[in-house]
Amino acid sequence: MTGKLFWIDPYQTTLSTTVTQVDGAQLWLQHTIFYAFSGGQESDAGTIGGWPVLQAETQGLDIVYTLPAEHGLQAGAAVQIEIDWPRRYRLMRLHFAAELTLETIYRDFAGVEKIGAHIAPDKARIDFALPEAITPHLPAITAKVQGLIDADSAIISAFADEAAQRRYWEVPGYCRVPCGGTHLRRTGEVGRIALKRKNIGKGKERVEITLLEDAPC
Numbered sequence: 001m002t003g004k005l006f007w008i009d010p011y012q013t014t015l016s017t018t019v020t021q022v023d024g025a026q027l028w029l030q031h032t033i034f035y036a037f038s039g040g041q042e043s044d045a046g047t048i049g050g051w052p053v054l055q056a057e058t059q060g061l062d063i064v065y066t067l068p069a070e071h072g073l074q075a076g077a078a079v080q081i082e083i084d085w086p087r088r089y090r091l092m093r094l095h096f097a098a099e100l101t102l103e104t105i106y107r108d109f110a111g112v113e114k115i116g117a118h119i120a121p122d123k124a125r126i127d128f129a130l131p132e133a134i135t136p137h138l139p140a141i142t143a144k145v146q147g148l149i150d151a152d153s154a155i156i157s158a159f160a161d162e163a164a165q166r167r168y169w170e171v172p173g174y175c176r177v178p179c180g181g182t183h184l185r186r187t188g189e190v191g192r193i194a195l196k197r198k199n200i201g202k203g204k205e206r207v208e209i210t211l212l213e214d215a216p217c
Contacts, residue, residue, distance in 0.1 A: 014081065018078055021075055040117035047080075048073075095182070124209040146192070155187060
């Protein structure tokens with residue numbers, strides 16, 4: 001099982017670790033800080049042993065990384081991981097903005113169903129099965145979400161079941177949500193946000209979330 005240090009410290013940007021297995025262009029690591037696509041959150045970008053990571057994907061409780069075929073790394077090799085921190089931090093901020101938006105919509109619309117999500121470094125989106133247009137409600141939803149962000153509350157991120165690798169985030173006094181992504185320390189790190197509705201078909205609503213600044217105030 002790959003040791004996922006991005007859960008222990010999602011702000012860590014470099015790590016020395018060991019290759020445990022190699023199969024052609026793919027390899028496995030003893031420990032990693034390099035997040036693999038999961039739950040709609042895109043994979044990190046960066047390098048392993050100086051080689052660019054072309055793909056990162058989960059395999060059970062492991063993560064397998066694909067490098068250029070000529071990487072030449074062998075099992076037992078010591079390698080350095082470096083991740084693109086500005087990209088990771090934007091993913092973390094947009095991820096949590098999306099989580100707060102999702103929870104707010106759940107509370108405002110009885111029986112709403114999430115049918116999709118994607119967190120990229122430029123914007124996040126959440127798709128819902130909803131019979132009405134969400135546009136008239138967006139100003140109120142935005143105000144509620146921004147209020148939660150501006151409260152600068154602590155965010156707890158921990159295991160619900162360590163053996164099964166199930167995790168959650170919690171803002172005490174607000175909610176506790178199952179999630180295995182990388183999370184901020186405080187809600188205020190998200191900064192200012194904007195929400196926009198996009199029509200993706202009858203009975204379906206998409207809310208896009210963007211950041212209004214490069215770094216939180």
